[in-house]
Amino acid sequence: MTNVQNDKQRTSAKTNFDAVIIGAGFSGMYMLHSLRDKLDLNVTVFEAGDGVGGTWYWNRYPGARCDSDSYIYCYTFDKNLLQEWVWSERYPEQDEILRYLEHCAERFDLKPDIQFGKRVVEVTFDDNTELWTVRTDKGDVVTARFVITAVGALSTANMPPYKGLSAFEGKCYHTSRWPHDGVDFTAKRVGVIGSGATAVQAIPEIAQQAKHLTVFQRTPTFCVPARNGKVDPEISRARKADYDGIRARIKDSFFGFELNFIPKSVLETTPEEREQAFDRMWDAGGFAFWLANYQDMFFSKEANDVIADYLKRRIRSIVNDPATAERLTPKTYPYGTKRQPLDTNYFETFNKRNVVLVDASTDGPIEEVTPNGIRAGGKEYPLDIIVVATGFDAVTGTLKKLGITGRGGRVLAQEWEDGPETYLGLAIAGYPNLFTITGPQSPSVLSNMPVSIEQHVEWITECIAHMRRNKLAMIEASPQAQDAWGAHVAEVVNATLMTGANSWYMGANIAGKARRFLPYLGPEGVGGYRRKCAEIAENGYEGFEFKSQGHGTAQTIAAG
Numbered sequence: 027m028t029n030v031q032n033d034k035q036r037t038s039a040k041t042n043f044d045a046v047i048i049g050a051g052f053s054g055m056y057m058l059h060s061l062r063d064k065l066d067l068n069v070t071v072f073e074a075g076d077g078v079g080g081t082w083y084w085n086r087y088p089g090a091r092c093d094s095d096s097y098i099y100c101y102t103f104d105k106n107l108l109q110e111w112v113w114s115e116r117y118p119e120q121d122e123i124l125r126y127l128e129h130c131a132e133r134f135d136l137k138p139d140i141q142f143g144k145r146v147v148e149v150t151f152d153d154n155t156e157l158w159t160v161r162t163d164k165g166d167v168v169t170a171r172f173v174i175t176a177v178g179a180l181s182t183a184n185m186p187p188y189k190g191l192s193a194f195e196g197k198c199y200h201t202s203r204w205p206h207d208g209v210d211f212t213a214k215r216v217g218v219i220g221s222g223a224t225a226v227q228a229i230p231e232i233a234q235q236a237k238h239l240t241v242f243q244r245t246p247t248f249c250v251p252a253r254n255g256k257v258d259p260e261i262s263r264a265r266k267a268d269y270d271g272i273r274a275r276i277k278d279s280f281f282g283f284e285l286n287f288i289p290k291s292v293l294e295t296t297p298e299e300r301e302q303a304f305d306r307m308w309d310a311g312g313f314a315f316w317l318a319n320y321q322d323m324f325f326s327k328e329a330n331d332v333i334a335d336y337l338k339r340r341i342r343s344i345v346n347d348p349a350t351a352e353r354l355t356p357k358t359y360p361y362g363t364k365r366q367p368l369d370t371n372y373f374e375t376f377n378k379r380n381v382v383l384v385d386a387s388t389d390g391p392i393e394e395v396t397p398n399g400i401r402a403g404g405k406e407y408p409l410d411i412i413v414v415a416t417g418f419d420a421v422t423g424t425l426k427k428l429g430i431t432g433r434g435g436r437v438l439a440q441e442w443e444d445g446p447e448t449y450l451g452l453a454i455a456g457y458p459n460l461f462t463i464t465g466p467q468s469p470s471v472l473s474n475m476p477v478s479i480e481q482h483v484e485w486i487t488e489c490i491a492h493m494r495r496n497k498l499a500m501i502e503a504s505p506q507a508q509d510a511w512g513a514h515v516a517e518v519v520n521a522t523l524m525t526g527a528n529s530w531y532m533g534a535n536i537a538g539k540a541r542r543f544l545p546y547l548g549p550e551g552v553g554g555y556r557r558k559c560a561e562i563a564e565n566g567y568e569g570f571e572f573k574s575q576g577h578g579t580a581q582t583i584a585a586g
Contacts, residue, residue: 040070045172045490046160047071048146048428050136051080053463053479054176055127056101059134060487061174065494071136071176072162074145078131080178082123086208087201087224087413088231090120093252093368094474095312097265098283099123101130102273103480109266116312117254117368141166148429149173151458156500156573158459161429171499174461174486175425179471179545182423184416184535186219189394196399198412201228211235215408217400219392220415221247222530226367228415230375237380240407242400244386245528246356248337252368253311277481280551282474285318292320292329304336316366323362324522324547334361344373353385363527365471382407420530421466421544422446432457433502445533445542449503449511449569450559452482458502458573461486467515470545471531473552481556488563493572500573507569519543 045061047054050073061067075083092099096113111129114122131137141162148161157169183202191198199209201224216236218229221243233239265272276282292300300320307315315337322329338355345351354373375381386392390403399409422442430438433456441447441456448454451468452461463482464470470478493501519525525543528534532541548555562568 040068041168042068043070043168043170044068045174046158046168046170047174047176048149048160049073049080049176049178049181050075050078050131050140050142051082051176051178052101052127052476053178053483054080054174055130055134055136056103056479056483057174057176057463057486058136058139060483061490062139063134064487065491067490069139070168071140072144072146072160072166073140073142076142077124077128078136078140079124079127080176081180081202082120082127084181084204085202085224086120086204086206087199087228087415088209088235089227089229089370090201090204090224091115091117091227091254092123093117093223093313094283094476096257097262098272098276098474099476100126101476101480102269102276103484105269107133108269112262113257115254116257117252146428148431149460150429150431151433151460153433156458172459172461172490174463175428175465176463177424177428179421179464179475180418182419182427184418184423185414186416186537188392190397191395193397194395194399194412195397196410196412198414200414200416201225202418209411211411213237214410215399216240216411216413217242217407217409218413218415219400220417221245222415222417223365223367224417225415226369226372228413230369230371232413233375233378233381236411239378239381240384240400240409241376241381242384242386242392242402243353244391245358246354246385247364247367248334248356248361249341249367249369249372250308250313250315250337251311252370253309254370276474276477276552277556278553280553281313281317281472282469282477282552283313283317285314287318287321287323289321291322291326292332293322293326295320300332301336304333308336308340312368313366316362319362324524327360327523330360330362330523337361341373344377346377350376350383353383353388359527359529360523363524363531364529365531417530417535419536419539420533421470422533423536425462425465430457430460432460443540445540446544447508447512449508450562451546452485452559453501453503453570455503455505455508458500461489466544467511467546469548469552469555472545472547477552481552481559485559485563489567492563492567496572497575498572499575501567502571502573504569504571511569515543515546518549519547522547 044067047057050071058071062069096118144162144164147163150159158173160168183200215238217240219242341355342351384402392402394401399407426439436456446466448467451465464478533539
């Protein structure tokens with residue numbers, strides 16, 4: 027095969043590929059670069075959007091920005107790129123991250139092999155040819171030996187079926203499908219539905235422009251301050267000088283950050299000692315309070331209550347009206363068991379005269395959308411614009427919508443009705459040569475995503491290289507290895523407080539979705555998971571079944 031990096035012909039003219047990648051965000055772009063430029067494979071990418079970026083292409087709502095520190099929310103595989111790119115803030119906004127990804131697409135000449143504006147609707151394995159057939163909504167039909175899903179864990183919008191929504195006479199926007207030219211809230215009565223991480227970012231921004239803002243809250247959220255701002259040039263230079271060390275530390279860390287738990291129980295501390303620790307983490311901002319707190323926070327309800335009490339006191343000290351403060355204070359789930367939002371003036375926003383909180387538990391839930399607004403608790407709230415910030419059908423939603431049919435006609439969406447079943451979150455029994463980057467039952471959304479993305483891309487790349495070196499045509503997770511991995515994922519999380527919350531980690535935000543913990547909270551986190559995947563590869567891809575080229579007998583290596 028010729029070097030495709032120098033082949034400027036668009037891949038849309040081709041119909042047969044070594045690999046098809048679905049999605050052109052962080053993971054799909056790196057996967058393309060790795061397979062094409064390292065293994066010299068014939069690869070195409072299908073992307074539903076009209077540009078690269080994935081979540082940063084679609085999510086353009088007011089206040090949208092990453093909540094991982096910018097110096098580690100980036101690719102680390104290219105040392106020159108690390109040195110050359112300069113982030114403007116601790117937590118860059120959506121447009122800056124999109125510019126970064128556009129720069130990477132140009133730098134690595136990725137766009138000629140990405141087919142934009144094409145949504146994959148069907149992925150079918152042919153038992154006779156042992157190839158995948160991929161179809162798009164634009165009528166494309168291509169075949170490939172390998173299919174790699176790079177669709178992101180948070181990409182299928184959750185749009186609750188509110189009664190009367192279609193009859194609303196104003197404008198309605200979901201935050202994950204925001205108009206590219208923005209929305210003008212000037213002199214408008216706005217309603218925001220939701221109080222998760224997206225809403226926490228959007229609400230303070232909308233409140234500054236809208237004539238009146240009504241926030242419809244189903245469940246209050248624990249927030250910690252982001253403390254965003256410009257990065258000190260001296261700190262930036264020091265980080266660039268230490269990127270080898272930084273990369274090693276985040277790869278070996280629990281969550282993909284330079285953060286570590288305090289190695290003691292909060293119950294072993296004096297009130298003064300822990301208050302000082304809490305103040306330090308609160309003042310530092312970011313995920314430290316969530317991911318670098320006392321080590322028993324996720325395991326002991328008594329310990330968790332002590333930590334949560336600090337945050338509750340903070341809420342009550344910020345919000346002026348005691349009744350509003352109580353409605354904004356979580357009381358029904360342990361701290362840290364839902365996604366941690368980072369806020370900038372979120373609680374302060376409820377001190378504004380033009381902002382009203384409607385809480386489902388005290389004021390009544392949303393009953394219907396009327397032509398003129400929203401009715402909740404028997405009262406109608408007149409609105410000109412409704413912003414739906416209700417999140418996503420997380421982790422599994424997009425994979426189930428791809429129309430994946432595996433060996434023998436088995437349908438992934440049907441097999442996952444009771445929850446996902448994978449091996450390592452990377453492969454699925456019955457679906458040969460299909461890889462899922464940051465798939466369910468991998469660290470995924472419980473990590474700094476670029477760290478986990480790079481680990482999966484590099485593992486998949488080396489796996490395919492191993493197959494080519496050894497003339498192997500197919501790889502598939504064994505049912506036994508998959509069952510054992512699923513049992514391990516459940517055993518680990520059941521020893522924590524995580525299953526006690528109605529969170530999207532558990533699939534609880536989607537009506538009818540099976541309650542199953544979707545990511546992997548390993549005993550040693552991202553670092554331990556990385557070592558486990560490496561060990562499996564070193565042991566001849568333990569738990570996978572291979573088939574040689576020429577339809578030879580399947581070679582099975584049992585899971586240990």
